[in-house]
Amino acid sequence: MPRKQIAKFSVQHLSILDENGKLDAKLEPKLSEDDLLEMYRWMRLARELDERMLKLQRQGRLGTFPPNTGQEAISIPVALAMKEKDWFVGAFRELGGRLVRGEPLTSTLYYYNGWEEGNVLPDKELRILPISVVIGCQIEHAAGLAWAGRYKGEDSATVCFIGDGGTSEGDFHEGLNFAAVWKLPVVYIVQNNQWAISIPRESQTASETIAQKGIAYGMPCLQVDGNDPLAMHVAIGEALDRARKGEGPTLIEAVTYRLMMHTTADDPTKYRTEEEEKCAWEKEPLIRFNKYLKDKGYWDDAREEALRGEVKAQVEEAVKEFESPKDWPQDSPFKQVFGTEHKVIAEQHRDFLANVAREADHG
Amino acid sequence: MPRKQIAKFSVQHLSILDENGKLDAKLEPKLSEDDLLEMYRWMRLARELDERMLKLQRQGRLGTFPPNTGQEAISIPVALAMKEKDWFVGAFRELGGRLVRGEPLTSTLYYYNGWEEGNVLPDKELRILPISVVIGCQIEHAAGLAWAGRYKGEDSATVCFIGDGGTSEGDFHEGLNFAAVWKLPVVYIVQNNQWAISIPRESQTASETIAQKGIAYGMPCLQVDGNDPLAMHVAIGEALDRARKGEGPTLIEAVTYRLMMHTTADDPTKYRTEEEEKCAWEKEPLIRFNKYLKDKGYWDDAREEALRGEVKAQVEEAVKEFESPKDWPQDSPFKQVFGTEHKVIAEQHRDFLANVAREADHG
Amino acid sequence: MAKLNMVQAINLAMHQEMAKDTDVIVLGEDVAVDGGVFRLTEGLLDKFGAERVLDTPLAESAILGTSIGMAMAGLKPVCEMQFSGFAFLMMGQFEAHATRMRSRTHGQFTVPLVIRMPYGGGVRALEHHSESREATYAHLPGAKVVTPSSPRNARALLVAAIRDPDPVVFMEPKHSYRAFREDVPDEEEVMPLGKAQVVQEGTDLTLVSWGAMMRPALKAAAEVEKKHGTSIEIIDLLTISPLDSDTVTESVSRTGRCVVVQEAPRSFGVSSEITARINDKAFLYLEAPVKRLTGYDVVMPYFGREKSYIPNAPRVVHAIEETLNF
Amino acid sequence: MAKLNMVQAINLAMHQEMAKDTDVIVLGEDVAVDGGVFRLTEGLLDKFGAERVLDTPLAESAILGTSIGMAMAGLKPVCEMQFSGFAFLMMGQFEAHATRMRSRTHGQFTVPLVIRMPYGGGVRALEHHSESREATYAHLPGAKVVTPSSPRNARALLVAAIRDPDPVVFMEPKHSYRAFREDVPDEEEVMPLGKAQVVQEGTDLTLVSWGAMMRPALKAAAEVEKKHGTSIEIIDLLTISPLDSDTVTESVSRTGRCVVVQEAPRSFGVSSEITARINDKAFLYLEAPVKRLTGYDVVMPYFGREKSYIPNAPRVVHAIEETLNF
Numbered sequence A, B: 001m002p003r004k005q006i007a008k009f010s011v012q013h014l015s016i017l018d019e020n021g022k023l024d025a026k027l028e029p030k031l032s033e034d035d036l037l038e039m040y041r042w043m044r045l046a047r048e049l050d051e052r053m054l055k056l057q058r059q060g061r062l063g064t065f066p067p068n069t070g071q072e073a074i075s076i077p078v079a080l081a082m083k084e085k086d087w088f089v090g091a092f093r094e095l096g097g098r099l100v101r102g103e104p105l106t107s108t109l110y111y112y113n114g115w116e117e118g119n120v121l122p123d124k125e126l127r128i129l130p131i132s133v134v135i136g137c138q139i140e141h142a143a144g145l146a147w148a149g150r151y152k153g154e155d156s157a158t159v160c161f162i163g164d165g166g167t168s169e170g171d172f173h174e175g176l177n178f179a180a181v182w183k184l185p186v187v188y189i190v191q192n193n194q195w196a197i198s199i200p201r202e203s204q205t206a207s208e209t210i211a212q213k214g215i216a217y218g219m220p221c222l223q224v225d226g227n228d229p230l231a232m233h234v235a236i237g238e239a240l241d242r243a244r245k246g247e248g249p250t251l252i253e254a255v256t257y258r259l260m261m262h263t264t265a266d267d268p269t270k271y272r273t274e275e276e277e278k279c280a281w282e283k284e285p286l287i288r289f290n291k292y293l294k295d296k297g298y299w300d301d302a303r304e305e306a307l308r309g310e311v312k313a314q315v316e317e318a319v320k321e322f323e324s325p326k327d328w329p330q331d332s333p334f335k336q337v338f339g340t341e342h343k344v345i346a347e348q349h350r351d352f353l354a355n356v357a358r359e360a361d362h363g
Numbered sequence C, D: 001m002a003k004l005n006m007v008q009a010i011n012l013a014m015h016q017e018m019a020k021d022t023d024v025i026v027l028g029e030d031v032a033v034d035g036g037v038f039r040l041t042e043g044l045l046d047k048f049g050a051e052r053v054l055d056t057p058l059a060e061s062a063i064l065g066t067s068i069g070m071a072m073a074g075l076k077p078v079c080e081m082q083f084s085g086f087a088f089l090m091m092g093q094f095e096a097h098a099t100r101m102r103s104r105t106h107g108q109f110t111v112p113l114v115i116r117m118p119y120g121g122g123v124r125a126l127e128h129h130s131e132s133r134e135a136t137y138a139h140l141p142g143a144k145v146v147t148p149s150s151p152r153n154a155r156a157l158l159v160a161a162i163r164d165p166d167p168v169v170f171m172e173p174k175h176s177y178r179a180f181r182e183d184v185p186d187e188e189e190v191m192p193l194g195k196a197q198v199v200q201e202g203t204d205l206t207l208v209s210w211g212a213m214m215r216p217a218l219k220a221a222a223e224v225e226k227k228h229g230t231s232i233e234i235i236d237l238l239t240i241s242p243l244d245s246d247t248v249t250e251s252v253s254r255t256g257r258c259v260v261v262q263e264a265p266r267s268f269g270v271s272s273e274i275t276a277r278i279n280d281k282a283f284l285y286l287e288a289p290v291k292r293l294t295g296y297d298v299v300m301p302y303f304g305r306e307k308s309y310i311p312n313a314p315r316v317v318h319a320i321e322e323t324l325n326f
């Protein structure tokens, strides 16, 4: 039955460096040797920290945490493309990006060992938001930050991450709609790692791609190979340009894979096959990036070995610092509930101190 | 920069009988004279009731309500296309459709005069849900009803309405996503009447159409002239077929206009021009449908006059019934809080009766 | 000094604070062009422009969520929930972030914002437009909950709320919006948050209320005083959380008797907390049980029945007499 | 009769009710293939198929919203909120529809469903995974709130919740999930909702608690009895709303003293309501103020600090001694 077509849309996919390290030369970004090596170094550091955290957790020296292994090529190129005044709004699988932005390695360790101290930045102006455990909320925070940056006339853009599962939350929808209506300088990146705990991508949403969800908001969208740091570098660069030029938000779907368990409390064998994981490991970002650097003559096994040693030492040092004794008081929550003094809190504070003292006496 | 296109989408618009009553003959649905006249009759009845309610409200004989005038061509053809076992899930601007489904005129009057009795259907099996004041929630109820119908093996589909403003709510997103993932027999209809109280359509969302929001869920979508009962008849027919065939949900954007104030408490002169309203009145559905019926030789002024008299009498009767004395007890809420007996409720019930009695004594 | 109703008084507070501080932003559904469905934000758009007065799409969670982002960036958003009945859609953002950002970051990031919302019954409104849920917010540590009762204190408390370093849920008793007028000074006036007010001193009984219930409470007190010559101390809580129970318990320690008037359903409500605080601090002085005169533990009925469900002066009188005669 | 922990007992209840009634449907995030992140729904998918055990997308509001639709169509959904901390995202659906559909339609449409959610601290979990918000649900008329404390009563109460005609918020103390085992009869066992249980009779003091706090309460009671030969009556509320306060007030009328142990922050919590009910019904019998031993009015700290914030046996002992020595 003939109808009038009133709107047309398409979704593009960007891939530059494929899983075999094969390069699409015409798309290759102009990145200096130093830039490329810096990017690789951050990826190695994040991988090393992630692997070390898993050991610590298994040894009972760290709490439950969500491993990042395999997703380094997303948040690291993104963070490297950001400017000082930009806001970095993570979900909880952006370890590399947080490190690039200047969050100490120890912060992540403190955080996952149950200490709010892990959220306290060396400098608030690093503009990194704390991890957002309640999925979806951060989408709206990012819109608010972006609005504020524009209002204050700062040259600042906001970058916000969420997972494929997170796209099902109402806040994802409401926040993207606000960002588009207000034409905000913000970039939303969905780390589509194919799984939301045990829920596979295809059971999460019936849309062919996640990128196309941007169409619902009139928001430009793009699907990128999230295991390809070059493609991510190009994609975030364009999106940040749009944001800074006042052209509004962009939605980027970064296709990757959650190589490890959801968190250390999860057992993936209950819902996916080793076969699937094996294939995914062959596509992981570090191997291909390493090969690319070697092909360009920027890298060799000797340097690789040296780098491995460096990041190992760096992580080792952070762990030492992390496990060194702390004099963090147990009663700080009473000082943080309000910014003003209130009698009821003060009374309870005294009661708390009395309880703790009594229990200390009775050992 | 060349990229691989991985997905393509388009949005179609359907219009059969235009604002001047001009017909696109090849698209004209095969509806019998009786069917067409029945449809027209319902539209007149809904219009008459709406206009009468406005008078009642202005005279202090009815509470605040949202007029439906101008949107008759949406819910009425939809309800006429529904089967007995289908669920009708409204927002709050589907007066005509509710009447078609068998809700008494008095129910609407009771409801808007502050009586839950207006929600009690003559027969639960009419399958009409109460008006959903909290915008968006009904989207998910509809998905649940559709799921239940399929689970029970009923040949039943669910039709759910929402406004253009409602599409911004998180529940709209979450509910449509569930419906698409579960491939549910449900049809979602957005009555895009261009306004959400004072917020115009273009400030509500930056998407070119509202229909395209279906793309985010991989859900077939269509934009329809919502002032064209023939187009609505065709669109709902196709969508219900898809639902019954197990092909999943459809999103229909019905383009119309809110001709009256948002509710009787609203003053549109604060945010829109009379000029805009005048243009909209020229496109309203009844004029064009009346002309169409005359062109087909099914209608003339004499019959029109007779019909006007009929619906007026019908509404008059409902108003009489509505204003007749009722013996509805004040204490019914105590019987409706739980389906089981509880002492604390019983005690409060006694206290309530004592209070009411005491106040009756002291006049 | 002008005689203003509560709508005008609240509007004045926003006008003055926005004029004073360009970090103050107003956002919500229909707050700009329309001036708010109750006209609370009237004139702000003309005065301060679309840059600072924002009509939002229809999405409560995003209204608060974006406000949180703005506040973290140093602004002071004053957002409106069109009715408190719709605020449950932003509970996720409220509980997870508004109330926690300070403790989460040990004060490095804070969320100084105000969530304005009309609450309460008695205006013949549709379903979901008549509830009183102050206890729901008050139980969550990290946010303040304020319930003004008159034009003058509404204005002075909103100014304090806007300047407060914490998120404040500012619950406006819509029944009092246009119910009466009061002299409101043109010059700045601020009342502290977290402080209850003794609106009348007395010796025989302590009458505690807040928000729209202050009026039946005051009416009833006058009636009882006239009838029995009783001396009633009347306390307006003004802030629900953090609750200034000392003002109440100190009073009850003198009077020995207390009636609390609450519009919300009784169980797990504010009056229960007040009773518990009196139990903690004034137990030995109590000559009668604390009387909670409240709404009932039923779903708020539609307006055809609401009048018989909302506490009124005769019921307060009865409660006071019961407590005096205990 | 098998020795089960609470996870197994709750799982058993779902197995048996699903076998008995094909209207019972289980849905939630990761409940099917994965068997639930705490393994509560393990085996249900294999036994009853993907038709009746549904993995949902990641959206709490839609989980409850679709459950409401299913329930209105005559099914009995048992939906899971993966953690109570995420349940605030479904508060809109809960307050607007789950709690109101019956009163809205005068009983023509009802919403018989169960919302299962793990709650409470003490398991070294991430932020938002350790709160106790039972009071938040209990203040809203129209829904029941249940907090089991042991494998056996968890099983028997969940069966009752599934068969109940009203929406039930079933709050599972995750700290007790695998903490201990108990004999649980294989054959059907049902405990009534809205009824507290006297788990030990006594004459000197009434000790009231629920959920995970029952264990420190019992431990403390035993200690005090041993130490001072005190006779303590211990009450497990089991249902928070509607609250069976008669069992408490009747007991306090005999003992004259009461300690309530609550994990949640103190203010506007369940222990405040219990104190108020005792004030109403047992005022003349009280020999000491009701003691509320609770969490503090602060944001629940991360697990590095949680242990010192959650009420423990020594604090209960201290509270009991204070109350005895008042």
Ligand SMILES: Cc1ncc(C[n+]2csc(CCOP(=O)(O)OP(=O)(O)O)c2C)c(N)n1
Pocket: A093, A133, A134, A135, A136, A162, A163, A164, A165, A166, A167, A191, A193, A195, A196, A197, A258, A262, D029, D058, D060, D082, D086, D089
């Ligand atoms: C609102 C909310 N619901 C549920 C959870 C529990 N949960 C934590 S992570 C997760 C899956 C997230 O999947 P995705 O968004 O794809 O991110 P990924 O874990 O794959 O990085 C769930 C269900 C949560 N943290 N927040």
Ligand SMILES: Cc1ncc(C[n+]2csc(CCOP(=O)(O)OP(=O)(O)O)c2C)c(N)n1
Pocket: B093, B133, B134, B135, B136, B162, B163, B164, B165, B166, B167, B191, B193, B195, B196, B197, B258, B262, C029, C058, C060, C082, C086, C089
């Ligand atoms: C969740 C929620 N937020 C706010 C409101 C107040 N409100 C009632 S109708 C309305 C506008 C609705 O616009 P739209 O969805 O386009 O429907 P229309 O009124 O145009 O039919 C608003 C904001 C509400 N009822 N529910």
Ligand SMILES: [Mg+2]
Pocket: A163, A164, A165, A191, A192, A193, A194, A195, A196, A197, A258
């Ligand atoms: Mg994922």
Ligand SMILES: [Mg+2]
Pocket: B163, B164, B165, B191, B192, B193, B194, B195, B196, B197, B258
């Ligand atoms: Mg509209």
